[in-house]
Amino acid sequence: MKIDELDAKIVELFTADADIGVLAASRKLGVARPTVQARLDKLKKTGVIQQIAPILNxxxxxxxxxxxxxxxxxxxxxxxxxxxxxxxxxxxxxxxxxxxxxxxxxxxxxxxxxxxxxxxxxxxxxxxxxxxxxxxVLQTHFQNRVLPLFNVVGRKRVEALER
Missing domain, CATH: 3.30.70.920 (Lrp/AsnC effector binding domain/regulation of amino acid metabolism (RAM) domain)
Incomplete structure (x- = not known):
């Protein structure tokens, strides 16, 4: 699946705040609510997003x-x-x-x-x-650190399109 800059921003936003909701996300990103919903649906359908859930400690x-x-x-x-x-x-x-x-x-x-x-x-x-x-484990420095990797993929696609 091709990830673009908007996909990366949506995933980053929902990773930071899983409770944000589609309408609030669309306002924060400056795009239409159906666009955010369609992108989320696509990311879920393709398995890029497995689920949006609380991370328990x-x-x-x-x-x-x-x-x-x-x-x-x-x-x-x-x-x-x-x-x-x-x-x-x-x-x-x-x-x-x-x-x-x-x-x-x-x-x-x-x-x-x-x-x-x-x-x-x-x-x-x-x-x-x-x-x-x-x-x-004596101390956890970070875990489940996938978002930076996802953002790298999004940036590479944007850079390729700009060439």
Whole structure:
């Protein structure tokens, strides 16, 4: 999908304020409301925007400990079965199948270090996991940093059109 400067501005605006609404966005951008709605619909339909939703901060509702865990799985199990086994553990907030020495990378949150141990034990008890290695996050500098990348694509398209 080709992204232009208006698409980039719309995404940036809704990223900064998901509650803004289409009418307020159209006024702020100086374009017609149906234009903003059509662009949002197109971005959603093509999957560029997966959803407009609140971004929850687990630390603010009782889960201040975060860790990244590399997981080795039983080779006779497969990643789909592991995904199903791990999905039932609510403290696992992300899961990726990866290449390299490990098979799966997950991000988990916990109430405390003791609670982190409980979650790691739950992961090990699934029967699909042979080993875990964890790294506790000490400080988050940024996360979900996709908007700058999206803006780069928009700028490149505008520059190409200007040539």
């Amino acid at each position: 687990p630390a603010k509702f009782g889960f201040p400990v975060m860790a990244f865990v590399s997981v080795e799985i039983s080779q006779n199990v497969g990643h789909v079965s592991v995904g199903a086994a791990l999905e039932v553990i609510p403290e696992i907030v992300e899961m990726y199948t990866v290449s390299g020495d490990q098979d799966v990378l997950i991000r988990i949150v916990a109430e405390s270090n003791d609670d982190l141990q409980r979650v790691l034990d739950s992961i090990s008890r699934t029967g699909a996991v042979t080993r875990t290695r964890s790294a506790i």
